[in-house]
Amino acid sequence: MNEDAKMNSELIDKQSGYLNMELLRFTTAGSVDDGKSTLIGRLLYDSKAIFEDQLEAIEEASNRRGEEHLNLALLTDGLRAEREQGITIDVAYRYFATPKRKFIIADTPGHIQYTRNMVTGASTANVALILVDARLGVIEQTHRHAYIASLLRIPHLILCVNKMDLVDFNQDVFEKIKFQFHEFSKKLEISDVCFIPISAKNGDNVVGKSNKMPWYNDETLISLLENIPIEKDEDINDARFPVQYIIRPQSDEYHDYRGYAGRIAGGVFKKGDNVLVLPSVIKTTINSIELNGKQLESAFVLQSVNITLTDDIDISRGDMIVKENNQPQMNQNIELMVCWLNEKPLISGGKYWVKHNTKDVRCVITDIVFKMDINNIEKNIEDKHIGLNDIAKIKIKTSKPLIFDPYTRNRITGSLILIDENTNETVGAGMIL
Amino acid sequence: MIHKLKHIEELESESIYIIREVAAQFEKPALLFSGGKDSIVMYHIARKAFFPAKVPFPLLHIDTGHNFIETLDYRDNLMKQTGATCIVRCVQDTIDKGKAVEEKGYNASRNVLQTITLLDAIEEFKFDAAMGGGRRDEEKARAKERFFSHRDDFGQWDPKNQRPELWNIFNGKKRMGEHFRVFPLSNWTEMDIWQYIYSENIEMPSLYFTHERELIKRDGVLLANCPYIPLKESDEIITKKIRFRTIGDMTCTGAVESPAYTIEEIIKEVAISRVTERGGRWDDKRSDAAMEDRKKEGYF
Structure with missing residues (x-):
């Protein structure tokens, strides 16, 4: 084989490898002071996701700001105001890949006034990466971040104890923080948590193993991100298909074709499955599952497909196809945890639009049960003022029944947003109990 | 399963x-x-x-x-x-x-x-x-x-x-x-x-593949020689084998020297490239x- 042919065949291998990668979404919580931007810069830099022209641009910017070292934090500050003020305003998305996985980072600012951003970033994440300054240990901010991660049911949590270089890479400091966090997290429902001692600035235990902490024998951050099992992160048990769009070609060739388009929100559907259409509760059978004319034997969670049924039934957007032996709940009275996203506070008795899966309904807020003090994880039943960044348990009544699962069971069928009827803004993020 | x-x-x-x-x-x-x-x-x-x-x-x-x-x-x-x-x-x-x-x-x-x-x-x-x-x-x-x-x-x-x-x-x-x-x-x-274009076998415009073209070399950027770009004295007119990584207007799309004539080769090039695809775009260089x-x- 000549050199060129060899390179090409290696490339095809690499390609098939690349095409076969998994996608992992993670969110990072922490403030600039914790070195969050530096850590992300480090991940991008060490995985070679940063290009020379980007590097030149931040070198120039670092010089202009009179900084001695390359300021990796500048890589992630997108908007002019952020660069000028040295802060992060909004959720920014970053991308990098290693030979094993492709990663999407939802980079969110950590200060208390940005709870809504962290909730936004957390809503689609497989992993939450929480930064702790080794010198400060577990602080209120850590509590808040861990609580949000557990509320949003992020399946995996990684606690990065950063700035280990500033505590002489001392193992006792690391162990103490681990203990502090375990004590605190007893109050939360967190199933999978890992701890890593790192120095983002110098790269210790980020991509390469640190030789300054021989006492740490576990994985580096990048290898942890590459290897955390994520195939069970979605609801793989409850077959749910929210109907998104009706496909009617109205052509001679497909005269009577009626396809139900949507993205599977849980479990698996197979050709020939006996299914139930909700809310009408009509039984039927799956005739075919297809995409772009290609027939599929089965389809599973997160796949966008087209389903045809054996019976001609009246189905519209917002309906849900499920399996007969595993049905979701259908109710107009719903209890949920809500994170408030708007400066205009929640109005008890107020009316809002609800968007839930592919369904739009209206609702009225029937009760504010309690407000969560997210720094101490305590319920406050006295305080009924729910403003920007507050988290509360509320009750709503919807104009039509919602077809849902508890959020703890299914993050897609269990989530909803509240929309202000006057401004059309998204004002609340709801997790159904 | x-x-x-x-x-x-x-x-x-x-x-x-x-x-x-x-x-x-x-x-x-x-x-x-x-x-x-x-x-x-x-x-x-x-x-x-x-x-x-x-x-x-x-x-x-x-x-x-x-x-x-x-x-x-x-x-x-x-x-x-x-x-x-x-x-x-x-x-x-x-x-x-x-x-x-x-x-x-x-x-x-x-x-x-x-x-x-x-x-x-x-x-x-x-x-x-x-x-x-x-x-x-x-x-x-x-x-x-x-x-x-x-x-x-x-x-x-x-x-x-x-x-x-x-x-x-x-x-x-x-x-x-x-x-x-x-x-x-x-x-x-x-x-x-590019991986998707490869796996779906999507036909692409010829500009993305290597071809010989007359170019204006200006401040290190290679632009297609065309009537829409007024020439400066310092501009150099050259002919090279190039392709385009992004396609915009002829006035602001920079070419890259490249022998890539298949999607596989483009993927290889993207994989080892050390500048972003917009690195050659004049429209982005106007300010930060x-x-x-x-x-x-x-x-x-």
Whole structure:
């Protein structure tokens, strides 16, 4: 084989490898002071996701700001105001890949006034990466971040104890923080948590193993991100298909074709499955599952497909196809945890639009049960003022029944947003109990 | 048995979901088509999303008049093949009507002017959603863009006042006169796009592959020699084997020296490339916040 042919065949291998990668979404919580931007810069830099022209641009910017070292934090500050003020305003998305996985980072600012951003970033994440300054240990901010991660049911949590270089890479400091966090997290429902001692600035235990902490024998951050099992992160048990769009070609060739388009929100559907259409509760059978004319034997969670049924039934957007032996709940009275996203506070008795899966309904807020003090994880039943960044348990009544699962069971069928009827803004993020 | 989509499949599935959501939530959407790789991929995915029905919205091409002839040929062929409707609106007409003034000087470009033509077309056809092929990995201002990006009745973007976007729920509610920009490929990278083109076997414009071309070498950037670029004394005219990594106007799209003549070779090149694809784009080099400023005004 000549050199060129060899390179090409290696490339095809690499390609098939690349095409076969998994996608992992993670969110990072922490403030600039914790070195969050530096850590992300480090991940991008060490995985070679940063290009020379980007590097030149931040070198120039670092010089202009009179900084001695390359300021990796500048890589992630997108908007002019952020660069000028040295802060992060909004959720920014970053991308990098290693030979094993492709990663999407939802980079969110950590200060208390940005709870809504962290909730936004957390809503689609497989992993939450929480930064702790080794010198400060577990602080209120850590509590808040861990609580949000557990509320949003992020399946995996990684606690990065950063700035280990500033505590002489001392193992006792690391162990103490681990203990502090375990004590605190007893109050939360967190199933999978890992701890890593790192120095983002110098790269210790980020991509390469640190030789300054021989006492740490576990994985580096990048290898942890590459290897955390994520195939069970979605609801793989409850077959749910929210109907998104009706496909009617109205052509001679497909005269009577009626396809139900949507993205599977849980479990698996197979050709020939006996299914139930909700809310009408009509039984039927799956005739075919297809995409772009290609027939599929089965389809599973997160796949966008087209389903045809054996019976001609009246189905519209917002309906849900499920399996007969595993049905979701259908109710107009719903209890949920809500994170408030708007400066205009929640109005008890107020009316809002609800968007839930592919369904739009209206609702009225029937009760504010309690407000969560997210720094101490305590319920406050006295305080009924729910403003920007507050988290509360509320009750709503919807104009039509919602077809849902508890959020703890299914993050897609269990989530909803509240929309202000006057401004059309998204004002609340709801997790159904 | 455990099911887990591979990353390209997951990205495609997400994009299909977004495009169907646009068709369901809006009355008059359009797909912005430039003839570049991102809009080609977006249109390919849209066709898959609605098959066996036709794509339920038209394509809209804003023609600056400075396009590569290869881009226009590709566009016309694709429309013929797929039977799609493509509305074309020209920057030249906007200039002739006195709504825009041609830039002067050596680096003059119609890049900024096309925003006016685009907003006029959106108003003319009462489009309430315009899908673009923008990706978050392209540029730092784009990294904060939503899938569903709200625009006021002047078509402007307010980066500090965007609607939070959670889970897979997209809020397309709006008042009369307002519209949305939607970016179904938000989560794709340049590498993902090429891998997808490879695995779906999508035909691409010849500009992306190596060819010999007469070029203007200006400040280290290689631009196609064409009547739209006034020559400076310091400009050097050379002929080289090049290809384009992005396709925009002839006036601002930089070429890269490359022998790549297959998709596989392009992928190889992207994999080892050390500059971003927009590194050769004059329109971004104007200032540190050039993209942010243009986006605020209603740019693509």
